Amino acid sequence: MSPPHTVIDWERGARTGVPEVVFAQSKTVEQLRAIVEAHHERGRALLMTRLTAPQIAALADLPLDIDPLARTATLAAPEVPSGAPRLGIVTAGTSDLPVAREALHAARFLGLDAVLYEDLGVAGLWRLQDRLDEIAGFPLLIAVAGMEAALFSVLAGLVRAPVIAVPTSVGYGVSEGGKAALSSALASCAPGIVTVNIDNGFGAAAAARKFLPAPG
Known part of the structure; x- marks a missing residue:
């Protein structure tokens, strides 16, 4: 009941x-x-x-x-099944971790083999470059970023995988509340980006579950 x-x-x-x-x-x-x-x-x-x-x-x-x-x-969260679809989750900064970890837990709960890459924002572009070969191997990526959210366009311009953008409310001034990050995601010139609502880590994971084929 x-x-x-x-x-x-x-x-x-x-x-x-x-x-x-x-x-x-x-x-x-x-x-x-x-x-x-x-x-x-x-x-x-x-x-x-x-x-x-x-x-x-x-x-x-x-x-x-x-x-x-x-x-x-x-x-009683289920174990991620063997052969589950792989999903990469990339954060711009440590401040984005609450939303990124929501996406991580939701993705694993939904049966995806999700891996989290922390603090790879473009203010230090070398950090993303150092992990790019590994990140580029995923069939689908979630990118989590606040402030001006430049990570969305940069990442989508470097990989074959589609990118689910999650703008976060991290920021202040014109970035406060995530509106600038949302606008950046929606206005990106890099093709292959789809966008969920501000701070919606679960929504990104649910979309990833529907985009990726079920194992077997």
Whole structure:
């Protein structure tokens, strides 16, 4: 059964390829506990995103794998299957890690063999160049960047793989809130970029799951 306050879409994964993932930020601790219990009773895996610090503290006694930086928690997360599609996730800066790690956990939860490359922004272009041969081997990339988000265009101009751009709200002044990064992603002159909403690491991972073929 679903909790009385939440109608869980148990068949969404079979119907769409991406199971229901719980957006936690606006929910009470009692609601989240009931959702976890419902999944536990059914023996179903669960991913929750956008947990707040008080929620994380209040759920610490539950059998959850919690990443406070990513603000995610998983229950009985499935192992990434052998031969799973490979996905590279590239961040511009350390400040982008919360969104990038949300994408990483979501991608692995969805069965992708995801690898995270941290702090390869174009302000020190040599950092990206040093890892480029490795990064270029992935069939699909997620790029996570704030400020002016130059990484999107630079990366898409160097690799064959399509790039899913995730603009982040990292920045200040005209970059504050991620609007400049979003505009940069949408206005890029490099072909092969698709863009999700600001800070939407989960959305990028869900798109990657649909873009990449299932193993076997």
